Amino acid sequence: MFSVLKLVAVCLLSASLVQARTAGTTTTTWDCCLPACGYTSNLSAGARGPVKGCNKTNGPAAPDAQNACFTSGGQAFSCSSYQPIIISNTLSYGFAGHGNTASATCCKCYQFTWTSGTAQGKSMIVQAINAGGITDTDFDIYTPGGGVGDFNACTAQYGAPAGGWGRQYGGVTSDSQCSELPSNLQAGCHWRWQWAGGDVNTWQITYRQVNCPSQLTSISGCTPASI
Template sequence: MQVLVFAFFTLSAVLGLVQAQTAGTTTTTWDCCEPACGYTSNLSPGATGPVKSCNQNNGAASSGAQNACFSSGGDLAFSCSTYQPIIVNGTLSYGFAGHGNTATASCCKCYKFTWTSGAASGKSMIVQAINAGGITDNDFDIYTPGGGVGDYNACTAQYGAPSGGWGRQYGGVSSDAECSQLPSNLQAGCHWRWQWAGGDVNTWQITYNQVNCPSQLTSISGCTPAGI
C-alpha cells in the first residue's frame, strides 16, 4: 500500500509539472528603443538592475539619456546590440524578449520555452524579459535584429534604417538574404532566425515556464531577478 501511495504522489507531482507549462506564441522585434526594464521603477519585485541601455554607438548610455523612441536630438538611450540571440547548441539558444503588458510583473525574469510548431519545433530558448507593454502575458517578442520595428522606431536614429525599419514593420525581413541590409554588427542575430530557428518565428506556438536566469544573460543585461 505504501508503494502505491508513493507512486500516486509521484504521478501527481509529474502531472503538476506538466500542468505548470503555459501555452503561448513567439514574435520578433528590433525597434532599437531603450527597453522598458531600463527604468528602475519598472523592475519586478526583488530584481536588481535596471536593464542596461546604450548610446548610439552601443556604449553605455548616460544616466540622463532619454528613450530614443520618444525623444529626438540630444542625449538618447537605445537598445544594446548585445541583446541579440545567442546560440548555445543545435537545440538551445539564449536571448532577450518583451513579455507581458505590465513591466513590473515580468521585468528581468527569465523563461524557458519550447516551440511546438514551426521549423524550430522541439527546439528551446531561455530568454530574459527586458521589455513589456503591448504584449500579451503568454507571448514572447524575441529581440532579433531585422525582426521588425513594430509601433516605434529608433533604428533610423541609431543606424540610419529605413523609416519603417528593415523589411516589414511588423515581422521584419522575410529571408536570410535580406539580413545583408542590416549593419554588420547586427547581422549575426538576423541570421539566427533563419539559420538556427529555420524560419520566420512569428506566430509559432510554444509552451513555457519561468526559470532562474543563466549568468550569461544577467551579465549582459545587468539585471538580476529574485530567485524562484
C-alpha cells in the first residue's frame, strides 16, 4: 500500500511540475542595439548589473555611450557574444528578449523546450537581456541574421543593408545566406539552421524560470536574484 501511495504522490508531483510550465513561442532578432537591460533602471528586483554593451568593434562600450538605435552617432551596441551557444545536440544556451516590461524580466533566466518545429524536444536556457516581443510569452532569441525588427543599429555597426540581413522581421531564410553576415556573426546565424534545423520563428514552446548558468551571467555581466 505504501508503494502505491508513493507512486500516486510522485505522479501528482510530476503533473504539477508540468502544469507549472507556461506555453509560448520563439522568434529571432539581431538588431545590434544596446539591450534594454543595459540600463540599471530596467533591472529586475535583486538583479546586479546592468547587461554589458559594446562599442562598434565589440570592445566594452564607454560608460556614457548612447544607444546606437536611439541617438544619432550613438556608440553603444549589442555585443557579438550574445549569439547562441551549443552545449549538446539537444541543449543550447543563449540570450533573448522576453516580457513586455523590462523591469519584470531583465537578467532572469528561463529554460524552454520546443513542442513544435524541427527542434521539437530540444531545449534552450536563455537569459533575458531585452524586453518586447510578439507576445508576453514570446522569447525573441538573439540570433545573428534573425531580423532587425523595429530598430536597426546593424548598418551603423557592420554596414548591414538598411533593412538588415534578409527579412526585417525574421531575417535570413536559409543557411547559405549566413555567408552575407560578418565572419564573427556567422556561427550564430548557422546555429538556427544547423542546430535548430529551421526558421525558429513561431515555433511553440513550454518554459519555466530557472537559475542562470554562470556561463551566461559571465557574458552578460548581469546576475538576477536567485529563485
